[in-house]
């Protein structure tokens with residue numbers, strides 16, 4: 001079927017959020033929803049793009065950018081080219097979702113999308129994913145006096161905020177946490193819609209709503225200019241996280257990997273990757289995640305078949321050599337029986353349901 005030369009510009013929606021907040025989980029939930037044809041660009045910080053391998057569901061077109069933040073990589077890691085390709089009218093995509101790395105600064109990501117050279121796209125909004133458990137310790141912590149100062153400027157980039165992991169809080173604390181987070185977000189961004197997303201699940205209609213007209217109807221041109229200026233005023237000023245990637249040569253001792261996850265190296269906030277474990281003649285793979293002090297073990301989705309075994313450790317202040325040694329040690333070939341470690345791993349697996 002011929003494509004109209006006046007095909008509408010494809011909205012590009014950014015998924016931002018701190019390390020491990022749940023961006024891939026939200027993305028997967030959107031991709032499971034039938035209806036819209038979505039393109040995906042996944043940016044990951046480590047040398048192995050773990051997130052790209054963990055994207056499940058119906059991706060109509062995909063691109064992967066690994067090895068650093070979009071905003072810090074030379075030529076933004078090829079984002080313009082990826083958007084140019086994905087916005088080809090022949091692909092007939094309804095929207096393109098860009099999952100930023102957890103170390104990216106949302107204002108910088110919004111600016112890259114706004115000023116991309118890909119001519120058939122338009123900014124479709126920024127969805128900031130917020131970890132209900134960790135956010136007030138990591139992104140928006142109180143000062144030493146226990147009081148919050150001005151909210152982080154990144155809140156100003158968001159068009160929708162999605163709060164994840166509330167179910168992991170004690171029931172009696174959930175409502176208060178959502179209220180506190182919403183109040184903080186709206187101190188910077190007064191009209192920001194905020195919603196809870198149990199296990200990353202949000203209504204895709206809301207996301208495509210976020211991607212509504214570029215400049216809200218009735219908005220004074222001045223408002224658009226102010227928004228662009230705010231994005232400009234915060235150039236790439238984010239704290240540079242570091243990532244250490246260590247591939248695994250073969251099956252590992254799960255006990256050693258769990259020792260690492262239970263006592264991560266100083267400065268490591270996030271670890272993720274895939275490991276293989278061999279018992280008898282059976283080899284099984286597991287997806288390992290650590291966010292803060294919370295470890296999660298899951299079976300691999302189909303997409304993980306294409307990813308090599310290994311771990312990526314990420315943190316703002318880590319000693320790369322020391323961390324690499326710890327990861328290598330944890331991923332070394334087993335030197336003895338692994339039964340006890342396997343039972344520990346399966347216990348984590350059950351608790352991660």
Ligand SMILES: Nc1nc2c(ncn2[C@@H]2O[C@H](COP(=O)(O)OP(=O)(O)OP(=O)(O)O)[C@@H](O)[C@H]2O)c(=O)[nH]1
Nearest residue numbers: 019020021022023024025102164165199200289296
């Ligand atoms: N209980 C619970 N766990 C969640 C939720 N959302 C994400 N997780 C878990 O949190 C961990 C990190 O989730 P991801 O979706 O990979 O987070 P991310 O923001 O893509 O991570 P980075 O790209 O590394 O910054 C995984 O173990 C998820 O299973 C949620 O709503 N509830």
